[in-house]
Amino acid sequence: MLFDMQVQTYETVKEIFAPGKWNGEEYTEKDIDDMIASFNTMQKDSTIKVPLKINLFDNAVKEDKRHGGMPAVGWVKELNKIGGRLYAHIVGIPKKIKELIDNKAYRQVSIEFYKKFKVAGEQLSNVLTGIALLGVEMPGVHTLDEFGRLYQQEEGEGFTNFIYEENLKDKKQVIEPEPKKEEVKMTEQELQAIKDAKEKAEKETVEAKAFSEQLKAEKIELEKKTAETEAKLKELTDSQRKNDINAFVAKLETEGKLLPKHKDMVIALMTNLNETGNVKYMSEGVEKTASMPELFKSMLDGMPKLIDMKEKAADNGVDKNDKFKEFKETSVGTVESQKMDYLAKKYMEEKSCSYGEALIAVSKIEEAEGK
Secondary structure: OOOOOOOOEEEEEEEEEOOEEEOOEEEOHHHHHHHHHHHHHHOOOOOOOOEEEEOOOHHHHHHHHHHOOOOEEEEEEEEEEEOOEEEEEEEEEEHHHHHHHHOOOOOEEEEEEEEEEEEOOEEEEEEEEEEEEEOOOOOOOOOOOOOOOOEEOOOOOOOOOHHHHHHHHOOOOOOOOOOOOOOOOOOHHHHHHHHHHHHHHHHHHHHHHHHHHHHHHHHHHHHHHHHHHHHHHHHHHHHHHHHHHHHHHHHHHHOOOOOHHHHHHHHHHHHHOOOOOEEEEEEOOEEEEEEHHHHHHHHHHOOOOOOOHHHHHHHOOOOOOOOOHHHHHHOOOOHHHHHHHHHHHHHHHHHOOOHHHHHHHHHHHHHHOOO
């Protein structure tokens, strides 16, 4: 009696490798391309198969000795690169293994490969030799997605690339459309109330904007008036300061503490001295503080009387209408010596001679004229 022993198997597409640094070594997409190329080359030899197996670690050695080898629980039919990662199309997966995968007993895989391997005299790179299911073990490549759906194999049907597309859909976030909201019907009174509220809000917005513009214009006008007031105040302050300086200089001149020829210089100095900031100075062993104008004014005010103009004019018999008046009031010596000095310097300048020669010449001229 014959029995139908056909066993139902399953297939899937699983991400098995990705670029990165794994077990201390760096892998790139070029390594994945080499792995696919080597796999396709090996597929020319029908005797070479890449198995899916249960990773038994040390027990695998013992089982190999007892039973002649570890059983395969699936076979790699195709390799493909999607999004820079390596995917394997695995077929021939028994129902029991499918159930274990579905129940998350196996979530990940680990691949075995040779970096260099010669097949039929041809040197290949990154040759995939097996895929091991991982249960409690940690995968070497820890960025891989877990197993997705497993598909039932139908006799005579191939597992084409559309399975890759279906597998990738599992990784995409599905956004369900929002349920259509029921239309809310409103009464005429409610609609009118909404309309009135909208018009009121718009009116208040316009009024607020107009008020804001008014405040802005008032601010500009206030700033303008403030600037004008500050300018007038500065003008008055400068005028008052100028009057105070002129009065002070006139006082020094009257008291004989300032010579007429120094008057304009003192006014210029006092006008341009910076009033901001104070300086420290010692006065009779005491440290004091004052502004530069105050310090300069105090120094001038404390000067002794330099000259009495009227007394000097009387002592020297100066004629106020004399052409030597300014010279006599600001120089030393008698009127006669001042006059001779003036004439000698003038003669020296005209004749380009020494002061001694000029003084002798002027003296002779004055003697000849009887002056």
